[in-house]
Amino acid sequence: MSATTLTSTPVQARRTWLRRLLGADALGTGLNGLAYVAASGPIGRFLGIDPGLLLGLGAVLIAYAAAVGALAARSSPPALGVRTVVEVNLAWTVLSFVALFAWLEPSTAGVVYGSLQAVVVAAFAGLQYAALRGQSSAE
Numbered sequence: 129m130s131a132t133t134l135t136s137t138p139v140q141a142r143r144t145w146l147r148r149l150l151g152a153d154a155l156g157t158g159l160n161g162l163a164y165v166a167a168s169g170p171i172g173r174f175l176g177i178d179p180g181l182l183l184g185l186g187a188v189l190i191a192y193a194a195a196v197g198a199l200a201a202r203s204s205p206p207a208l209g210v211r212t213v214v215e216v217n218l219a220w221t222v223l224s225f226v227a228l229f230a231w232l233e234p235s236t237a238g239v240v241y242g243s244l245q246a247v248v249v250a251a252f253a254g255l256q257y258a259a260l261r262g263q264s265s266a267e
Contacts, residue, residue: 139263142259142262142263143204143205143263145259145262146205146210146256146259146260147200147201149252149256149259150196150197150199150200150210150213150256151197152252153196153213153252153256154193154194154196154197154199155193155197156248156252157189157192157193158189158190158193158194158197160186160189160245161185161186161187161188161189161190161193162186163186164183164185164186164189165183165186165187165190166186168180168182168183168186174235174237174238175235175237175238175241175242176232176233176237176238177234177238192216196213199213207260210256210260211257211260213253213256214256214257214260217249217250217253217256218250220246220249221246221247221250221253224242224243224245224246224249225242225243227242228242228243
């Protein structure tokens with residue numbers, strides 16, 4: 129094995145990990161968006177959230193998932209794009225909690241689901257940020 133292969137392996141592994149995180153984020157976000165679009169009425173009634181709001185959020189989530197998926201498909205996702213995903217995910221987390229406790233009147237299931245999805249999105253942001261930092265330090 130050559131020295132080039134040995135030194136590039138950690139960088140490739142970090143890129144792969146970052147791309148997998150972005151891909152999982154895109155998949156989860158896209159599935160959520162599709163569910164909101166396809167079943168905004170029943171989901172809205174269960175969560176105590178206006179179906180029209182869920183329908184609009186679903187469309188936005190599908191578009192966002194496509195953008196994150198495109199970023200994940202790149203062999204080396206650009207740092208600016210990944211930072212943007214991290215920042216959007218953090219903003220989503222904050223806005224989710226503000227909406228749940230200041231704007232909306234969700235059911236108990238809505239509060240639980242909304243809180244859990246916000247925590248998952250925050251976890252993605254943290255993992256994506258750590259992966260980006262690890263990739264930058266290895267290059």
